[in-house]
Amino acid sequence: MPNTINIPTPLRPFTDKKESVEVSGGTVGELLADLTKKHDGLRKHLYTDEGKLRNFVNVYLNDEDIRYLQKEQTPVKSGDTLSIVPSVAGGTVDGYAD
Amino acid sequence: MVTQTEVELPTLSPDEIKRYSRHLIMPEVGMDGQRRIKAGSVLCIGAGGLGSPAAMYLAAAGIGRIGIVDFDVVDFSNLQRQLLHGTSDVGTSKNESAKRRINDLNPHVQVDTYETLLTSQNALELFKDYDVILDGTDNFPTRYLVNDACVLTGKPNAYGSIFRFEGQASVFATKDGPCYRCLYPEPPPPGLVPSCAEGGVLGVLPGIIGVIQATETLKLIAGIGEPLIGRFMIYDALKMKFRELKLRKDPECPVCGTHPTVTKLIDYEQFCGIRPEPDLSQVAGANVNDWEITPAELKRKMDAGETPFILDVREPNEYQINRIAGSTLIPLGELPRRYQELPRDREIIAQCKTGARSGRAQEFLKSVGFANVKNLKGGIRDWIDQVDPSQPKY
Numbered sequence: 001m002p003n004t005i006n007i008p009t010p011l012r013p014f015t016d017k018k019e020s021v022e023v024s025g026g027t028v029g030e031l032l033a034d035l036t037k038k039h040d041g042l043r044k045h046l047y048t049d050e051g052k053l054r055n056f057v058n059v060y061l062n063d064e065d066i067r068y069l070q071k072e073q074t075p076v077k078s079g080d081t082l083s084i085v086p087s088v089a090g091g092t093v094d095g096y097a098d
Numbered sequence: 099m100v101t102q103t104e105v106e107l108p109t110l111s112p113d114e115i116k117r118y119s120r121h122l123i124m125p126e127v128g129m130d131g132q133r134r135i136k137a138g139s140v141l142c143i144g145a146g147g148l149g150s151p152a153a154m155y156l157a158a159a160g161i162g163r164i165g166i167v168d169f170d171v172v173d174f175s176n177l178q179r180q181l182l183h184g185t186s187d188v189g190t191s192k193n194e195s196a197k198r199r200i201n202d203l204n205p206h207v208q209v210d211t212y213e214t215l216l217t218s219q220n221a222l223e224l225f226k227d228y229d230v231i232l233d234g235t236d237n238f239p240t241r242y243l244v245n246d247a248c249v250l251t252g253k254p255n256a257y258g259s260i261f262r263f264e265g266q267a268s269v270f271a272t273k274d275g276p277c278y279r280c281l282y283p284e285p286p287p288p289g290l291v292p293s294c295a296e297g298g299v300l301g302v303l304p305g306i307i308g309v310i311q312a313t314e315t316l317k318l319i320a321g322i323g324e325p326l327i328g329r330f331m332i333y334d335a336l337k338m339k340f341r342e343l344k345l346r347k348d349p350e351c352p353v354c355g356t357h358p359t360v361t362k363l364i365d366y367e368q369f370c371g372i373r374p375e376p377d378l379s380q381v382a383g384a385n386v387n388d389w390e391i392t393p394a395e396l397k398r399k400m401d402a403g404e405t406p407f408i409l410d411v412r413e414p415n416e417y418q419i420n421r422i423a424g425s426t427l428i429p430l431g432e433l434p435r436r437y438q439e440l441p442r443d444r445e446i447i448a449q450c451k452t453g454a455r456s457g458r459a460q461e462f463l464k465s466v467g468f469a470n471v472k473n474l475k476g477g478i479r480d481w482i483d484q485v486d487p488s489q490p491k492y
Contacts, residue, residue, distance in 0.1 A: 009264045013431045056286045087282040088261040090236025
């Protein structure tokens with residue numbers, strides 16, 4: 001059974017405005033890889049050029065931060081939900097200047 | 099939280115007892131709780147979308163002292179959500195208008211306003227006289243500054259943040275709880291922020307989030323309930339859904355961890371990757387005119403029969419409000435896959451609302467080989483001010 005990844009508002013322009021995306025895989029890393037395969041535009045927002053998850057992008061498996069599980073190696077069960085939770089500063093265009 | 103002993107708590111006048119009767123009849127608040135609220139103080143950083151409902155409800159609830167740090171003046175575009183300010187306040191200082199509104203809501207509340215930007219130089223001094231700091235700011239440098247100053251002064255941070263239809267809230271920097279940096283050790287660099295193409299905020303959203311911040315402030319001060327510590331609330335107004343995520347205190351946190359490396363306030367603009375604007379006129383060999391064009395210059399060019407390609411990188415809904423005649427709309431977020439549509443043999447003038455997004459478009463276009471790209475200085479706003487006042491501004 002596929003898993004769901006919740007896409008936060010700021011990243012929806014890169015998922016054709018979808019609020020959630022169905023993905024499959026056995027670990028958090030595999031789900032994220034499947035997500036960026038489906039929506040390539042997300043890749044540079046989630047990963048550094050070296051392929052590491054960016055520091056300001058937090059990923060939660062259900063309600064737990066994957067940094068306190070096994071990070072991208074964390075195994076996922078059917079029905080688990082992944083959420084991407086980016087830092088958001090406020091109502092200005094990008095949290096810096098308009 | 100509040101350290102005053104029972105004997106030091108202020109008493110309530112008959113007027114106050116009448117006013118707060120709906121609190122007093124609840125044993126969870128009662129006379130003692132209301133006196134703790136009266137003894138309490140909160141510093142609102144910003145009197146905008148979040149600060150407005152927060153300060154108004156806290157004032158009505160009888161908090162003793164509200165500080166407000168703001169330096170802005172009320173603008174028409176604030177009125178859609180910033181309830182501290184009314185139509186007749188447009189053009190006046192937000193501090194002044196906030197103070198007037200709060201005094202009217204509850205004259206028992208002392209309002210202290212600080213007409214200044216919050217900076218690394220004044221934050222510690224400002225925070226030390228308050229029980230709770232309420233972060234209602236809208237930019238990353240100030241968010242990190244508020245967090246670090248809260249950790250350094252030991253003041254809890256009632257945090258709220260809003261974007262379009264989504265809000266976030268938590269209580270950071272309590273003694274044993276996580277801080278903002280435990281959650282986000284570093285900010286996204288400017289220019290790589292995913293949200294760069296779409297902004298805005300649903301007017302009612304800060305009402306929900308600001309009142310969550312006020313609720314947490316009140317609970318901390320009255321010493322009741324379970325504060326939103328170690329938990330991160332995410333609210334989606336369109337779905338009408340709340341989600342709660344777990345937060346942990348990071349022992350490696352540079353500010354509140356076991357071996358902190360940030361022990362005093364730093365330069366937060368630099369931390370967030372914002373460099374001072376280079377003064378191009380001072381750079382040897384560079385002419386500012388190679389990069390930028392003013393609305394008046396563009397108008398002269400067009401009047402002289404030149405036909406530069408005007409690239410508007412805003413969103414379609416912004417383009418509906420106002421536009422430069424003959425411009426072509428390609429939103430910034432679509433530019434990486436659509437830049438081939440642009441002519442290579444014409445001068446391109448990139449333009450947005452104020453010049454920030456089009457500056458990024460200019461950088462991007464240069465990186466893919468467009469040599470002749472200028473940024474319209476001040477964007478459509480300056481265009482309207484200087485060339486075409488018949489169009490509305492937003």
